[in-house]
Amino acid sequence: MFKQLIDRMEKAGNQPPAVVAAVLQADPTDILLAIDQAWSAANVLGTPATPALAVLAGSPAQPPPVRTTRHAEGYFSQWPPPTSPTGLPMPRSWEHLIYAYMIENTRALQIFGRLVREFRTGEALGSASPLTQRWLDTTEALFFGAEAPYPTFRAVSELRSNPESVRRNAYERLFKLQLAFGTEVNGPAEYPKAIAANSTFVSLLEDLLYEAWRAITNIRNQVGMNETDDDRIYRIAEELAFMLDERTQNGNLAREELAAVAAASWIEVVLSSNNDVIRDLRAEGVSVEGRLKLVGEKVKMAPHSRSDALFGLALPLSELLRVVQSRILRNGADSWLLYATVIPNGVTNPPTGAPAPLGPQVQRVLTEWSAATGRDLKARKAPVAITAGGARLVGARSS
Numbered sequence: 357m358f359k360q361l362i363d364r365m366e367k368a369g370n371q372p373p374a375v376v377a378a379v380l381q382a383d384p385t386d387i388l389l390a391i392d393q394a395w396s397a398a399n400v401l402g403t404p405a406t407p408a409l410a411v412l413a414g415s416p417a418q419p420p421p422v423r424t425t426r427h428a429e430g431y432f433s434q435w436p437p438p439t440s441p442t443g444l445p446m447p448r449s450w451e452h453l454i455y456a457y458m459i460e461n462t463r464a465l466q467i468f469g470r471l472v473r474e475f476r477t478g479e480a481l482g483s484a485s486p487l488t489q490r491w492l493d494t495t496e497a498l499f500f501g502a503e504a505p506y507p508t509f510r511a512v513s514e515l516r517s518n519p520e521s522v523r524r525n526a527y528e529r530l531f532k533l534q535l536a537f538g539t540e541v542n543g544p545a546e547y548p549k550a551i552a553a554n555s556t557f558v559s560l561l562e563d564l565l566y567e568a569w570r571a572i573t574n575i576r577n578q579v580g581m582n583e584t585d586d587d588r589i590y591r592i593a594e595e596l597a598f599m600l601d602e603r604t605q606n607g608n609l610a611r612e613e614l615a616a617v618a619a620a621s622w623i624e625v626v627l628s629s630n631n632d633v634i635r636d637l638r639a640e641g642v643s644v645e646g647r648l649k650l651v652g653e654k655v656k657m658a659p660h661s662r663s664d665a666l667f668g669l670a671l672p673l674s675e676l677l678r679v680v681q682s683r684i685l686r687n688g689a690d691s692w693l694l695y696a697t698v699i700p701n702g703v704t705n706p707p708t709g710a711p712a713p714l715g716p717q718v719q720r721v722l723t724e725w726s727a728a729t730g731r732d733l734k735a736r737k738a739p740v741a742i743t744a745g746g747a748r749l750v751g752a753r754s755s
Contacts, residue, residue: 357614357621358452358578359628359671362389364435376631380486384429389430391498391618397437398448400610405512451674452681453609455618457527458670462649462663464623465520470655471542471637472496481654488636491626499619517614521547526612530603531557536660553731564592564680564694565725566733568718570694575715587688589695593680600681624667627651630725665727672717673723684710692720 358379367373379387394433427433429434439464459465465575472495472526474481484492500519524547527533532553538545571584603609626633627647639650652659660666676694680686684707685693697715726732 357618358625383495386431390432393427400607408629412504450617452677453613455670455674456620459620459667467652475568485636487632491633508511523616568695581587586691590688591692665724668724
C-alpha cells in the first residue's frame with residue numbers, strides 16, 4: 357500500500373528520505389484519500405449503475421461520485437495508482453492479505469498500538485515532538501479503530517468493534533493461519549471463528565514452493581536429468597487460485613484486506629528507516645526488526661523472535677500470491693514465470709500483462725519460510741501434512 361505509493365513518488369524523481377517524511381507527516385485526510393483512491397482504482401465491486409438522478413433534464417449522463425472528485429484534492433493524487441491494460445484484471449495497488457499476516461505476526465501492530473496508548477494516556481515515554489505528534493494523530497485516527505468517513509476503508513463497526521479480531525478472522529478464513537500470540541497481556545485471543553476456511557492452504561503453498569525449487573535447481577543443472585514438472589507447478593498454482601477465489605469471490609474480504617494491509621504497511625514504513633519518528637523514539641537501528649525490538653523495549657512488549665524472517669516473507673510472498681490469483685498463467689508452458697529469473701530462450705508468447713519472472717522472489721520465500729517455520733522445503737521429499745484445526749506459521753508464542 358504505502359510502499360507502492362512511496363515507489364511511485366520516488367520514480368517521479370523524489371528522494372527517498374523526503375518521500376518517507378512526506379508520507380509519515382501527511383495530514384490524516386490526505387492519507388485517507390490515498391487509501392480510498394487505491395480502492396476506487398481497483399474497482400473491486402465493479403462500476404455502479406447510473407444513478408437515477410442522472411436521467412433528469414440538464415444532468416450529466418454519469419456524474420462523477422463525490423468521493424472520486426475528492427480524490428483529486430488529496431496531496432497524493434499526483435501519484436495515482438496504476439491502471440490495467442484492456443482485458444486484464446484491474447491491479448490492486450495494495451499487497452495481498454498474506455503481507456498483512458506476516459507483518460502482524462511480528463507483533464508490530466500490537467507494539468505500536470501500545471506505543472500510541474502510552475503517548476496518549478501519560479508521559480512515561482516523555483513528550484513527543486510536533487512531527488511525531490502528527491504521526492500519532494494519523495496512526496490513532498486511521499489504524500486503531502477511530503472513525504473513518506469512507507466505509508470502504510472501514511472494516512470495523514458496532515458489530516465488529518475490534519480491528520485486530522477482524523484481521524484474525526480474515527487470516528483464518530483465507531489461510532487457516534493464526535497469529536503466533538494472543539492478546540496484549542498474553543491471554544487467548546477472541547475473534548469470530550470461521551466455519552469455512554482454506555485448511556489446505558499451507559500444504560498447497562509448500563508443494564508449490566518445493567516444485568518451484570526443483571525447477572530452479574534444474575535451471576542451474578547443466579548435466580543430468582531435468583526434474584522440472586511445469587504441468588504440476590501449473591496445477592498446484594491453479595488449485596491455490598481456486599482456493600483463494602472461493603473465499604474472495606464478488607469482492608469478499610477485499611475491504612478487510614485493504615484495511616489490514618494499510619495498517620501493516622503504515623507500521624512497516626515507519627520501521628523501514630531511521631526517519632524523524634524513529635529518531636524521536638530513540639529507536640535507530642540497522643534493520644526493520646532491530647528497530648521494532650527497540651520500540652518494543654520501550655513499551656515492554658517483545659516482538660516475535662523470528663521477526664526478521666517474517667518481514668522478509670511479507671512482500672515476496674504477496675507478489676507470488678497476487679500472480680497466482682491473477683490467473684496470468686494459461687497452462688504449464690507458462691510455469692517458468694514462477695521460478696525463472698529471465699524469460700527463457702524459446703518463449704515467444706509470454707502471458708499478456710505478466711510481471712518479470714518471480715524466481716528471485718520465490719527463492720527469498722523459500723529461504724525465509726524455512727527460517728520462520730523450521731521446515732526446509734528444499735530438502736522435502738513428500739507433501740507436508742498440516743495439523744487439524746489450522747496451522748501456525750510459527751508455533752512458538754512471543755513473550
